[in-house]
Amino acid sequence: MTRQLASTSPASPPDQSGPPGKHQTRRWSGRARRDFFVFLALALPNLILIAVFTYRPLISNIYYSTLDWTLGSASATVVGIDNYVTFFTSDDAPKVLGTTAVFTLVTVGGSMLLGLVIALALNSKVRGTTFARSAVFAPYVLSGVGVGLVWLFIFDPGYGVLAWILRGIGQQSPQWINDPQLSLVMVILVYVWKNLGYCAVVYLAGLQSLPQDVMEAASLDGANGFRRFLSMSIPLLSPTTFFLLITTMLSSLQAFDLIRIMTPLGTGTSTLIYEAYLQAFGAFNRAGYSAAISVVLFAILLVITVLQLRFVERKVHYS
């Protein structure tokens, strides 16, 4: 960045004598002042939008979370941390946090593991890998609403294709929709289906950037394919794995579309984000309580994000 900075502004003299303070000095030069306003003209609309619709809600949520407030009502009572106390002492916390944990861990583990397997297959020299790579990635870009409906039909215990297959081998279809635990299994399966292509493509990029000389040396030393994979590829892929762990965890914690379409009532599938939605926009309109859940979710996301920021920083230094 310093390169561009210096080259695009040869006219502005660096800290000359004069009033103390760097910014002060720079602003005196006409060119720097012009740049100051050019910058604002170019960047300000976007920055204002981000401030109003991304940063402001974080603060508003904290404020709303201290209120006993029905959405749409003109009056609200300040209740301090009561909403948090209610959440953590009622049945909600173990239920919602438990569902969130199961959903997140299984979807993250599942899509990363299957993604790695598919990446290994894609990393072969056979023809058609480019097509297959796009194919497995496709569900990732499709509407969660559309995808959720398609799978809901496949899982339909009466007339779904899965029930039909199960009947063929003499089995009854499980009650995917009515059983809360099976609902969670169903949503997890579809979520993994939709997202594993992302993991596969990222892992494939990781595999293709493995240092070839090291891998060759290992094979010359007589390490077979599996051995090479286990003791060379896996450790060398650890930055990719860590990166995927963070990004897929973040997106799993935000999963909404599939849960909304496949289990609108959230029975057995209400994760933090879905519970926040249900509380505010479902039957109860408990805005303050919903905001408190959003704050809890945000706190979790923040911890993960800090981890990621540190990771990105490290990555920058290495490459």
Added chain:
Amino acid sequence: MTSLSPVNPDPTAPPVAPSETFIPRDRPFSARNLIQTIAGGYVPLLLATLVVFLPLLWMILSSFKLPGEIITMDLKILPASLNPENYNIAMTTVPFAQFFINSTIVTVVGSTIKVLLAILTAYALVFVRFPFRNAIFILILVALMVPPQVSILPNYILIAGLGGKNTLWGIILPGLGTAFGTFLLRQHFLTLPASILESAEIDGAGHWRRLWQIVVPVSIPSIATVALVTVVSEWNEYIWPLIITDRPETMTLPVGLTLLQNSESNASGWGILMAGAVLVIVPILVVFAALQRYIVAGLTQGSVTG
């Protein structure tokens, strides 16, 4: 990303050894080698591709099936005919044409503004001197990681208060600030050689001319990537339009599909719902098929770096 390095050992198949090595290896077409290639290469690929395509194929086939072909124990794979009846019902039960128009407006207007804002902000961050430039960049980087889902309640209260409920601007406005596009384009602009801009500056070109006559033309692939990723996510956007609209006139396709789901809740409605799903999924599938290289690169690269 697809570019293979000259030697690319495949863990599942015998390595293609460079000529100077002396690993004993099978002849290219020996039976063992062929079987290994098929088992290690094609079978997993075929399996993965089928797992993706069969549900989508099932969606398309079912969208042509009449209720009698769906509510049956004797399942037929293919529909009896390519009867567009389900599409007709779907489009008359709920105003699908209106949803389509709304989705198109939201996607086109939203994406255009977002890409424009991303270009302007990224240019400012890279090429215009400003005292707090790095601090601003970090704020954008952090915004990239704030999930829109935790903002829906405050944004709902703000937009509904401004009278934006059941309006297209109410759907578009909160998503306009773009951290993702800004970030991606900034990273790209940083790689541009300073010399071309220097010579333009010596020729007396101001920032505006440098932006549109030099920086934008040489960055078309990156801008296209950002644009495509933006288009895809605007089209699929669900939670915000779901909350801010409750009247069909302003619903987008995914929200409209939910409306259709509510009105076709018994088993005979599956064919109609599949027709609705086709109408939502196929446009993006076509765009993806045509431009997948940019989309895959944008989505994975965007997340790799932030």
